[in-house]
Amino acid sequence: MSKSLRIIVPVKRVIDYAVKVRVNPAKTDVDRNVKHSMNPFDEIAVEEAVRIKERLPSTEIIAVSCGSAKSQETLRTALAMGADKAIHVEVADDSKLQPLGVAKLLKAIAEEQKPDLIILGKQAIDDDSNQTGQMLAGLLNWPQATFASKVEITDTLAKVTREVDGGLETISSKLPAIITTDLRLNEPRYASLPNIMKAKKKPLTKSTPEQLKVDITPRLETIKVEEPAKRQGGKKVESVDDLIDKLKNEAKVL
Amino acid sequence: MLAFRSLKLISTRAIALSAAKRSFSSSIVAHNTPTSLHAFTDDELMLRESVADFAQNIIKPLVPQMEEEEQMPSELISNLFEHGLMGVETSADLGGSEMSFTAALIAIEELAKVDPSVSAMVDIHNTLCNTILKKYGTKELSERYLPQLATKSVASFCLSEAGAGSDAFALQTRAEDKGDHYLLNGTKMWISNSKEADVFIVFATVDPSKGYKGISCFVVERDWGVTIAKKEKKLGLRASSTCVVNFDDVKVPKENVLGEIGLGYKYAIEMLNEGRIGIAAQMTGLAQGVYDMALPYMYERKQFGRHIGDFQGMQHQYAQIATEIEASRLLTYNAARMREEGRNFVQEAAMAKLFSSQVAEKAASKAIEWMGGIGFTREAGLEKFYRDAKIGAIYEGTSNMQLQTIAKIQAEKYK
Numbered sequence: 001m002s003k004s005l006r007i008i009v010p011v012k013r014v015i016d017y018a019v020k021v022r023v024n025p026a027k028t029d030v031d032r033n034v035k036h037s038m039n040p041f042d043e044i045a046v047e048e049a050v051r052i053k054e055r056l057p058s059t060e061i062i063a064v065s066c067g068s069a070k071s072q073e074t075l076r077t078a079l080a081m082g083a084d085k086a087i088h089v090e091v092a093d094d095s096k097l098q099p100l101g102v103a104k105l106l107k108a109i110a111e112e113q114k115p116d117l118i119i120l121g122k123q124a125i126d127d128d129s130n131q132t133g134q135m136l137a138g139l140l141n142w143p144q145a146t147f148a149s150k151v152e153i154t155d156t157l158a159k160v161t162r163e164v165d166g167g168l169e170t171i172s173s174k175l176p177a178i179i180t181t182d183l184r185l186n187e188p189r190y191a192s193l194p195n196i197m198k199a200k201k202k203p204l205t206k207s208t209p210e211q212l213k214v215d216i217t218p219r220l221e222t223i224k225v226e227e228p229a230k231r232q233g234g235k236k237v238e239s240v241d242d243l244i245d246k247l248k249n250e251a252k253v254l
Numbered sequence: 255m256l257a258f259r260s261l262k263l264i265s266t267r268a269i270a271l272s273a274a275k276r277s278f279s280s281s282i283v284a285h286n287t288p289t290s291l292h293a294f295t296d297d298e299l300m301l302r303e304s305v306a307d308f309a310q311n312i313i314k315p316l317v318p319q320m321e322e323e324e325q326m327p328s329e330l331i332s333n334l335f336e337h338g339l340m341g342v343e344t345s346a347d348l349g350g351s352e353m354s355f356t357a358a359l360i361a362i363e364e365l366a367k368v369d370p371s372v373s374a375m376v377d378i379h380n381t382l383c384n385t386i387l388k389k390y391g392t393k394e395l396s397e398r399y400l401p402q403l404a405t406k407s408v409a410s411f412c413l414s415e416a417g418a419g420s421d422a423f424a425l426q427t428r429a430e431d432k433g434d435h436y437l438l439n440g441t442k443m444w445i446s447n448s449k450e451a452d453v454f455i456v457f458a459t460v461d462p463s464k465g466y467k468g469i470s471c472f473v474v475e476r477d478w479g480v481t482i483a484k485k486e487k488k489l490g491l492r493a494s495s496t497c498v499v500n501f502d503d504v505k506v507p508k509e510n511v512l513g514e515i516g517l518g519y520k521y522a523i524e525m526l527n528e529g530r531i532g533i534a535a536q537m538t539g540l541a542q543g544v545y546d547m548a549l550p551y552m553y554e555r556k557q558f559g560r561h562i563g564d565f566q567g568m569q570h571q572y573a574q575i576a577t578e579i580e581a582s583r584l585l586t587y588n589a590a591r592m593r594e595e596g597r598n599f600v601q602e603a604a605m606a607k608l609f610s611s612q613v614a615e616k617a618a619s620k621a622i623e624w625m626g627g628i629g630f631t632r633e634a635g636l637e638k639f640y641r642d643a644k645i646g647a648i649y650e651g652t653s654n655m656q657l658q659t660i661a662k663i664q665a666e667k668y669k
Binding site: 190 | 342
């Protein structure tokens with residue numbers, strides 16, 4: 001019979017998608033004193049894992065979050081959606097955490113937990129990096145199926161339909177593998193009240209980069225954060241030469 | 255002469271001091287780490303988010319249809335059950351969500367931001383029906399009904415009659431003792447949720463000669479012969495069914511007496527005292543919901559070259575309304591926490607309901623003005639809140655009754 005599947009779902013606490021983001025006065029970051037929630041692509045990842053568990057009930061889902069203490073709220077949401085356990089890798093300063101650091105932390109967790117599948121959101125809506133899943137696959141030397149819009153899992157294989165520029169591509173991969181979720185994969189469920197209550201009893205363990213023996217020193221430094229330039233009105237031109245002149249000298253795009 | 259004057263001074267000072275002490279005593283308690291009323295448990299916060307999402311994504315798209323058709327689709331009611339909203343305080347082993355009273359209010363508030371009719375159903379079912387069963391039902395009665403009320407059956411609270419509104423104890427529905435059962439006869443009016451309900455909490459008198467001391471409470475199942483005579487067409491809360499309910503020779507087994515015979519009046523008063531905090535939450539949610547619709551518009555709409563929200567006249571208006579909504583919310587949560595702490599909350603609950611219903615009416619009225627012609631259209635969705643708000647001053651104790659309750663308590667302190 002099929003062996004039980006273990007799925008790790010990393011989740012990130014980000015500024016809520018509905019918030020109007022504003023740059024701080026020092027122009028070093030955005031104002032983070034606003035509502036936060038689970039990254040929407042990570043919600044899709046948790047939902048997909050829960051759906052796999054509904055088809056294969058012996059599946060175990062472990063939600064993982066790397067970040068400051070507030071990340072625990074996000075883990076509790078994952079538990080309320082149906083994850084079985086949670087691991088919080090506590091980091092003192094969220095702003096110092098970058099995709100490569102997160103990928104290395106997740107590699108250490110994967111080596112401890114030995115999952116069959118790691119499902120991540122394709123990118124976080126705050127940095128839009130779209131790197132962690134791919135880097136993790138590289139570090140673990142596992143196959144990766146990114147931008148998934150459909151996932152079918154058996155106990156040894158993952159069949160994933162990917163959204164690519166040319167259309168849809170379906171690939172088949174042996175497990176263990178990395179999958180990153182795209183928007184159309186599923187519609188995440190609401191944490192119902194009974195599930196929120198059940199989530200309180202589910203185990204949440206803590207760890208740190210030091211305990212995992214991972215160096216998360218950032219490799220990139222943010223120099224400046226600015227708002228995009230305000231939209232200017234357009235202009236009418238009389239000739240092609242005039243157009244080229246304006247594109248070159250005013251818009252400076254040629 | 256001097257002695258006389260100083261005596262008079264002393265005596266007036268003494269009266270003033272003792273009056274001040276009395277007015278200060280009952281609602282203030284000592285506490286080592288007091289918090290603001292913006293302090294909520296993790297569960298309460300998660301619940302707020304969860305219900306807010308549910309309201310936006312599942313209820314909001316149905317609102318125009320529910321208003322037109324004046325009813326709630328049964329799938330929506332099933333959704334309310336699945337989401338755990340119909341057994342918020344019921345213990346987990348009876349199928350409920352086992353959360354606090356404040357959690358129930360948060361759910362009621364968030365639902366009302368989108369549709370006060372759905373909020374009313376959840377409020378009445380939780381704060382009146384579930385609560386009375388939990389508090390006064392025997393173990394057998396609670397174990398029989400609380401699970402189904404948490405998972406699939408809507409309940410109705412049947413107190414009012416044509417001749418018994420504010421004077422609730424003038425009710426005439428009769429329960430005759432027939433030895434092994436009671437025979438229920440009478441007509442209830444203004445009963446919310448009754449079209450959808452399977453379980454009815456009914457107040458009837460076993461002995462009219464005893465006045466209010468004959469009033470008793472019964473748990474009645476629909477298929478024992480309860481009939482819905484007329485569904486009212488209303489100004490507001492249209493999707494909530496409000497009906498005339500008939501009991502014609504309905505046999506109620508003796509085990510279905512809730513609490514003790516002759517104490518029904520006491521239970522009714524207690525339930526309504528708590529239930530009005532639920533209405534306060536509903537009215538607060540209504541006010542916030544309609545306000546949240548109008549504010550963004552004020553910063554999109556431009557006239558005379560500026561956003562209308564930039565005109566000081568408008569700013570003063572919305573600042574005033576925002577202040578009143580916050581006050582309404584704080585009155586509500588304060589009454590809730592006092593109830594949770596086991597303290598006497600009757601005055602605070604009456605104040606919360608009175609004030610929040612006034613604020614809801616005012617906020618809805620203003621929000622429509624702020625949105626101008628568009629606010630006046632049905633499509634914009636604000637006029638519904640204006641109509642819905644009116645019931646706040648009427649049901650679960652009219653505003654005049656709230657004022658009486660508050661006046662009586664105030665007078666006690668100074669008489």
